[in-house]
Amino acid sequence: MTAVTSTSPATPPSTTGASGVSSAQRRKRRITPARIALHIVLMTAALGWLAPVLLAVYASLRPYADTAAHGYLSWPERLTFDYYIQVWQDAELPRYFFNTLIVTVPAVIIILFLASFVAYAIARVRLPGARVLLVLFTAGNLLPPQVLITPLYVLYNKLPLPWWISDSMSLYDSYLGLIAIHVAFQLGFCVFVLANYMRQIPTEITEAALVDGAGLWKRYLTVTLPLARPALAALATLEFTWIYNDFLWALVLMSSGDKLPITSALNNLRGQFFTDYNLLAAGAVLVALPTIIVFNLLQKQFIAGLTLGANKG
Amino acid sequence: MSPFPSSRFPHPHPHPTQFGVPVLSRRGLLRGAAVGTGALGLSGLLSACGERPADENTVTFGSNQSDPVPREALAQVVATFEEESDLTVEVNTVDHNTFQENINRYLQGTPDDVFTWFAGYRMQFFAAQGLLTPISDVWEDIGDQYSDAMRDQSTGEDGEQYFVPFYYYPWAMFYRPSVWAERGYTPPTTFDEYIALCDRMRADGLVPIAFGNEDGWPAMGTFDYLNMRINGYEFHAALMRGEESWEDPAVREVFATWAELLPYCQEGANGRIWQDAAQALVNGEAGMYLLGMFVGQQFPDDQRDDLDFFPFPEINPEHGQGAVEAPIDGFLISAEARNVDGAKELLRFLASAEAQELYLASDPNNIAANSTADTSNYSAMQNKAVELVSNATHISQFMDRDTRPDFASTVMIPSLQQFINDPSDIDGLLRQIEEQKQSIFDDE
Amino acid sequence: MTTTPLAPSAGATTSSDGPPSGSRRARRVRRLGPRDITVLAVLLGAALVLDLALVWGPTVASITLSFTDWNGISDLRWVGTENYQDIVSTYPPFQRAVRNNVLWLAFLALVATPLGLLFAVLLDREIRFTRFYQSAFYLPVVLSLAIVGFIAQLVYARDYGALNALLGRENNPIDWLGDPDINIWAVLGAAGWRHVGYVMILYLAGLKAVDPSLKEAAAIDGASEVQTFFRVTLPTMRPINIIVLVITVIEGLRAFDIVYAINNGRNGLELLSVLVTENIVGEASRIGFGSALAVILLVIALGFIVTYLVQILREDRR
Known part of the structure; x- marks a missing residue:
């Protein structure tokens, strides 16, 4: 079924571009x-x-x-709207939201940066052992996260950090530790997706624009990375959502209540026994808003980015 | 394979024309990285601000009172303590669920000096592991304000005290007096009267006993009471400690009795959270409900006076109604505490009637653990609860506090749910429990 | 449908699929200088160190722990394979968990994933309101544990839930969450509700990238729309197909939060990941036993990954 894969270089832009536009317009007019x-x-x-x-x-x-x-x-x-007002005040959402940002934003950026480079190295550079790397990263992502918890906790407790990075003096109960595990754990999935994506970019494209002798870093940064933008945007959306909603790592690797991410602010609305579920729903709706906004921002990016490629000359 | 010659199709993904569009510029990437580093640096700074001064004037206090009302009440108690002493208290609040799930890691990591926890086996377990600081000297000062039962529940297996009780909440059969008055029901004291009442309620179109067990723990209360009424507190405690066999005929009788009761209970308990079961009581659809005093929280404010309880009826006259299930919440000092003297001073204050009265002013669903606490502001139900517990021959702490937490959560919850789904195979169920119990209790 | 890309490739051509070293020109460009090697070493090294130290290291340690009895505090005690024996012989939730995981995987792969693909195909027609539709289908993906649990109660609760009210079964309610024969299906509905959004968004991105001229060419050759889709569009989305497949497997094996939010994964809703969590994370701290459960989950996961990688390697060699 893969008969459509091309043996020839990519068709010149003009042909497909023109037909793309015309067909799109034709289709739009019909009711x-x-x-x-x-x-x-x-x-x-x-x-x-x-x-x-x-x-x-x-x-x-x-x-x-x-x-x-x-x-x-x-x-x-x-x-x-009483519940929303109550949540905003009682649950201290802004503070917990800030905690989440401290973890999520650097984590997503580092993940995408490292993963795109690793993927680039695997997919576009003739490296000995590239396969092994891909296996290592991809398989790592399939591991159930619970399998890591105990050893990770012991490790984190034993890794000392200076006080100005972590007031617990160790990786345990520090933002850095949380960011590190998110990066390490999500790296696999992103490497896998990006390597797959980059392998599909025809070699000819990446080379046409290059003056011979451009360095590896430059080829990665100015050629491959821009081409991978749709995949990066899709991954940014997914990773932001996953890390934003994570509670497992924060649960096992943090102990200071005021450092916990926003998922725990929601738990603060639960009593020891009684929970006002409607209040919790109001909190959950507020907490979901950032992920919805990120989706809408990036949705435009990755879908429009690809549409641009397919339809416009 | 394909009817289409492959050469006709250009490579689809991604399209060449996209090339050259500066979609992710180096500047953009650098800016992103700068934001990332900035955030990291900021987090470092923030942590620096929160650096704990390890001085003698500060006590750190880990609290699981995270929902707004109790958190505020506890903050007032702490503020009063700070006024009355030279100490500053740093409160670290973590929500109930996280605190509980995390307790083992918390105690081995960087625990606070003082922290909230539960009485009974669940405390003794940590004491035995050397994770707690004994506070028998504190008990010398506060002991005369607490009943012997409270002291027992605060004492580790080594005979030292570790725990300061703060409040408790008894479990009993709750009902709405208005509904009962209308139909002329009176609280039963024996099991036969209890069954007769159930029959009457059913004839009157009520669900006799409200029951919700979706979360798994509420059914433990029913087991505890049945076992204590049928076999007595001593047997119950030994069974919880893993010293008796679950295949003992005595245990079988508990489940057989429970199987008789199940038809009177609300159907589909495993798919109902306790709040929905309590709502059946609020709505007057169910006649009574075995739960802790927190059941009152499901009642709208203007209906809270229309709630009363009676003790779980007697089954075996030898054991009467003397044992009461009344979980106690309170405080411990971690073994890693940096300021033990300050922590003990805080515990002395938390043990006082003053602190407990202050806290309970906002919470009508608990009772102060200190027996000298002023009860004049208590509701009728709170006063009744004081009476129930002070006349108790034994106080149990609830199954998940009286036995190993791993046994309670990984064995007993699924087993009780299985029993509620299908009460017919008691022998098979008990064999299953006993097998798992042996593999869990084995390793001590 | 999603297994198509894993089928051995019948086509003779792989040049753009294979390593980018196909042309002579490529070989010339790709000689690595010392600076290139430094960049590679630093960045690959960083990624590798993180992955090995925080993922693989702990995994190996967990495998070791699975042969011990440990509560996290007291001394480790070696028990050999006792944990594994106990899991199989005396731990009733285990078999239900395996069954549920298989069911979960099958449901996602056979129902939810095709549905997501269908939505993507329908939405790929440049119709109006497409952003609204996309957002609606994607919305469940972004919801957190707290609200998923609440929504499950809201919809499925026996007495006060919306579903029984909608079905007019207030007097004879279906016990969606409490009946162990029914609740897994109710929960799979919720899981599918979420999974469809993932799959749709990935395929949407994939479909947008399929060149329209491909389809037009197929149409000219007289292929029906359905034929075109299965013979042209779907195969050209090979990278997306594989990603979706991997996500489906991950979701099937790692399924966790919905059942955890409902009843901690008990009473018919057992899943391996929840059993691991319950034994390791919670107060229970049966770390050896929980690690053994985790290793079983790990072995199942590795089964999938090895199958996939063997496939990839075989294709590459061609």
Whole structure:
């Protein structure tokens, strides 16, 4: 089934570009019954997908006593934003959000940087042992994270750090430790995706623009990396979401409550026994917003980036 | 394979025209890196600001009271202590769940001087591992304000005290007096009366016993009471310590009795959280509910007076109703404490009636552990709870505090859920429990 | 469908797929200077050190721990293979967990992944509202543990949940979360709800990159839309297919948070990852026993990765 892979160099841009534009425009103008049916199907599915989330938002606007007494699918006695105000104040969201950023932003950047370089080395440089590297990184990502916990904890406790990096004087209970494990653990998946992606970039493209003798670093930075932008944007979205929502590593590698990430701010809304689930829903909705924003920002990047390549001359 | 000659198709991915578009410039990347480094540097700085001064005037305090109301109440207690002493208290608050899951790593890492924990086996286990500082000298000062039962629950296997009790919450059968008055029910004291009441409730269209066990732990309360009523506290405690066999006929009888009760319980308990079960009580759909006093939190504020309880009925007259399940929460000093003297001073204060009254002012679902605490502000139910516990012959701590935590969570929760799903194969279930118990308790 | 890319390649051509050293020109450009080697050594070295020290090292240590009895505090005690024997013979949740993991993997691969692909194909037609549709399908992916657990309660709770109310079964409710014969399906619904979004977004990116002229050429040759999709579009998305496959396997093996949020993975919702967590992370601290469970999960994961890598190597050699 791979018969379509090309034996010839990439077709010159003009041909495909022109046909891409014309076909896109043709398709846009048509309004057919089939198209209406498609919208009906998609709209139904999309609303079905959104329904549980909307239900959660709806619950977050109702007092707990109301939903507890009448069920979650019932008419509201009243709707109020009180829970959102309460969450913002009680759960100290800004502080925990900041904690999360301290971990997430550097981690995503380092992961993408290291992974793209490793992927580049594996996919584009004739390296002895490139396969072994790929196996090592990819397989590492398939490991269940729980398998690492105990030894990692012992290791972190024993690695001393100066006080100005970590007040616990060790990697345990430090942001640096958290960033390190995120980088190490997510590296595999990103290397795998990027190596796969870079292998698909025709060699001719990368070389056409190069003056012979450009260094490896320069080829990586100015040629391959820009070409991998869609994959990087997709990975940035996924990694941001994963690290943002992570609770396992913070749970086992941190002990100071005021350093914990935002997932723990949500847990602060749970009592020892009783939990006001509607309040928790309000908190969870607020906490989900950054990931939704990041998705929307990067969605444009990776999908538009690719569309640009396919449709415009 | 394909009907299409391959040469016609250009390489699809990615498109050549994309080349040359400066999508991720070096500058962009450098800026990103700078942000990254900046954040790292910032985190370092922040940590530097939070550097613990290891001086004698500071006590660090690890608290799991993370939800807003208790956290605020505890903050007031701490503020009062700081006023009355020369010490500063640094509170490190971690949410309940994280704190509990993390406790082993916490105690071996960089624990705070004083931290919140539970009485009973769950405390003794850490004491035996050398992770706690004994505080028998503190108990010499505070001992006369606590009952013997409280002292027992604060004492390690080596006879030293380790724990300062703060408050407790008894488990009992809760009901709504208004619903009962309407139908003329009265609290049963024996098991026969209890069953008769269940029959009446069922005839009246009520679910006799509310039951929710999705989280796995609530059913432990039912087992504990049945076992203590049928076989007595001593047997129960020994069973929890792993010293009795789960295949003992005595244990079998507990499950057989429970199987008789199950038809009166709300169906589908394993798919219901306790809050939904409590709601059945609030809504007047269920007649009674075996739970801790925290059940009151499910009641809307204006209905909290319409809640009362009676002790779990007697089954074997030899054991009566004397044993009460009343988990105690309190404080410990870690073995790694940097300021042991300061920590003990803090514990003395937390043990005082003053501190506990201050804390409980915002919390009507617990009882002060100090027996000299002022009860004049208590609700009728709190006063009744004081009476229940002070007349108790024995106080148990709840299964997950009276036995090894690994046994409770990895063996007993699944087993009790299995029993609730299918109460018919008690022998098979008990064999399963005993096998796993042996492999867990074996290693001591 | 997703296994297509793993099938041995029948085509004779691999030049763009293979190592980029195919042309003579490439060989000339790619000679490495000392500076190149330094860059490689530093950056590859950093990545390798992190990976070895924080991932592989601890993994090997865990394998060792799986032959011990240890609670994290007291002294290590060697017990040989006792943990493994106990898991198989006296630990009832284990078999249910294996069954559920297999079910999970099969459901994601056979139901959720194709559905995600279908959504991607439908959304690839430059229709209106496409961003709305995309966001709607992707939304579940970004939700955290807390809200997923809450939503599960909201929808599936027996007495006050939305689903029983919608089905009009208030008086004869289905116990979606409590009945061990039903709850795994309810949870798989939730897992699929999330997985579809991942797959859709990856395929969407992949589809956008497929050159339209390919499809047009196929259409000219008289292929129907469905034929074109299966014979042209899908095979050209080979890199995405593999990524989706790997994500599906990862999600199937690492499945964790939904059941953990609902009932800590008990009563019919056992999964290997949850059993490991419960034994190692929590207060229980049965580290040896939990490590043995983790090693079993590891062996299963390695089974998949080895299969995949053998495939890759075989293709490369061609």
